[in-house]
């Protein structure tokens with residue numbers, strides 16, 4: 110990201126004035142996927158773009174250094190070379206590899222020299238309910254271990270109680286603990302109660318200095334939806350227009366198909382412009398999306414679909 114968002118003072122009037130009209134969001138979302146169906150070469154180009162924006166993720170209790178190393182090999186070479194050759198793409202990598210703290214070291218080692226950053230979920234992910242000082246310490250430990258990006262979780266309770274000062278102070282402290290590492294704030298939109306809360310929480314995180322705002326942990330019953338993405342993208346646009354600061358967006362959780370990744374990119378292009386469809390401003394958090402994209406690319410190149418097991422993931 111060219112210039113990091115330094116944040117602003119907490120502006121409670123702006124927060125209170127932020128309201129979401131659900132029917133308007135639903136109408137806009139309904140118009141999105143059908144409106145612009147991208148075909149053939151354009152589709153392949155956008156699918157390659159989706160890969161370059163992907164935070165290739167494994168967040169399982171049974172992660173091991175071995176499966177993280179396999180994931181990192183896939184991050185370096187996300188698509189089979191013969192498919193890339195046919196598409197005349199010399200090099201392609203994902204945006205980052207996202208893991209729990211314990212798996213940072215093997216990921217950093219496996220990605221050495223690739224330029225691919227390691228992102229770590231943090232602050233008591235996914236619920237964010239551990240003591241505050243431990244959440245801050247966790248960030249510092251992860252940065253020390255080599256994470257260049259930190260994905261923190263918001264205190265949903267504070268959002269539900271409209272404790273915006275509390276959210277602001279927390280995120281500000283997390284940003285401080287990150288140092289040079291980039292801060293992504295996970296809202297857990299599926300647990301925030303209302304769309305207005307999603308918009309206000311997005312805004313407060315940006316005021317507190319978030320580099321990215323992210324929808325979900327992947328562990329909530331409802332994860333990334335186009336409706337929440339639309340609301341968050343529009344908050345990013347307002348914040349940029351009013352402050353000049355750039356904040357990135359990361360939809361995450363439940364994004365498993367190439368079609369979903371295209372819908373997300375179209376939304377970003379239409380709402381924020383093409384600058385927000387590149388990895389410094391857009392990431393897709395996903396543990397099982399890559400296989401479907403690779404399969405669609407193979408179909409584009411050969412005219413045939415292969416079985417999913419020909420595109421193995423870690």
Ligand SMILES: O=C[C@H](O)COP(=O)(O)O
Pocket residue numbers: 166168207325326327328332361362363364394395396397398
């Ligand atoms: O941050 C990324 C998410 O945890 C991934 O969620 P997913 O496993 O549903 O793709």
